[in-house]
Amino acid sequence: MTAQVVDHADFVREWEQWHREHEEVLAGPHGFLAITSLRWLGAEPERFEDAPGAWSSTVGGVVVELAEGEELTVDGVAVHGRYDFGVIGERDSVYPGFGDAVIEVAKRGGHDILRPRHPGSVLRTAFTRTPAYAPDPRWLRTGRFVPFGLPRAVTVGAAVEGLEHVYDSPGQVEFELDGTVHRLTAFNGTRPGSLMALFTDATSGVTTYAANRALQIAPPDAEGRVSLDFNRAANLPCAYTDLATCPLPPAENRLPVAIEAGEKIPLERGGQP
Incomplete structure (x- = not known):
């Protein structure tokens, strides 16, 4: 569960493309x-x-x-x-x-x-861009998927007070950072076999949006290995507007460490360039 070795130039180029495409969807004519x-x-x-x-x-x-x-x-x-x-x-x-x-x-x-x-x-x-940390391969971690015996229904809060969401969780993903192993309860992703984790960390409410960020995770390999690229930790719509019903992370996904990677507080919410 370590950082991955990558070509830095390619890594930055691929991140820039991801971030550009992510913002194009957000700010599209009907985004x-x-x-x-x-x-x-x-x-x-x-x-x-x-x-x-x-x-x-x-x-x-x-x-x-x-x-x-x-x-x-x-x-x-x-x-x-x-x-x-x-x-x-x-x-x-x-x-x-x-x-x-x-x-x-x-x-x-x-x-x-x-x-x-x-x-x-x-x-x-009026949208221009979303501030983000500079992409850093340190935050590309190899982790492990730990499946539950059976999927569990997990109830979480929402950006709208009083609203709740229920998601099926197939298991947790664990990763190591600075010698400590952390676990995130994962939900099913948008593609078959993929995963999605909602989380907060020590940067939440400081440099990143307070309520949540989302991390998309490709399907685990045959041995359960997963790649967690925190450089692609993305804001949910509620980071930009109150007209969203976004889910909040489960309690166990509130990481005690600072994940200084991914998208920051939007300019629309007072974030800094």
């Missing part, structure tokens, strides 16, 4: 910085200034009632009048179109929500 509001849908239809129609959460799922002259585009097809999105799965989203905007319809923490995403959002158009 997270384009969100203009977070709406919690209820049983009674309600209209919002940044989305067409009257929206409600029913037993059968999310419903929108479009007035005459209002239109949404769903899977490339224009819809009018009443439209039923059906039951949306937890952490899933659908994105009907509206002019140059999209309307994210999603479920978070068991609640149906609406998040319009407009390219002209001031948060998006």
Whole structure:
């Protein structure tokens, strides 16, 4: 569980590409910085200034009632009048179109929500970059995946007070730093077999965002080895905006050491260049 030996020039070049692509997604025309509001849908239809129609959460799922002259585009097809999105799965989203905007319809923490995403959002158009530590191979560590006998349901808090998220955890990843072994409870990643760890550390609230950072981890090899590149510890959307429902790390993922790598506090939250 040691630092990996790499070509420094290639390492920096690959990190710069990763960081550039990460920011392009964040600040894309319909990325997270384009969100203009977070709406919690209820049983009674309600209209919002940044989305067409009257929206409600029913037993059968999310419903929108479009007035005459209002239109949404769903899977490339224009819809009018009443439209039923059906039951949306937890952490899933659908994105009907509206002019140059999209309307994210999603479920978070068991609640149906609406998040319009407009390219002209001031948060998006004013975005320049996210400060980060200079990439350093010291923070590329070889660790080990320690699976649980069976996956465990782990309940964590959220950036929104009172909201909770439940994730399946297949196990923990352990790594060594300065002679001490640390463990992080991992969740399933976006790709088959991959992992994701939410964590805080001694830099949190000082140079890095206080609530959380996320580390994507490629699938373990046949012997359980994993590569943890803390240079790619990334901010979640809640680091930039209050219109996010991001999960918080489980208690055991609050590292007592300073991980001086990865993304820092965004400029939008008072971070320093």
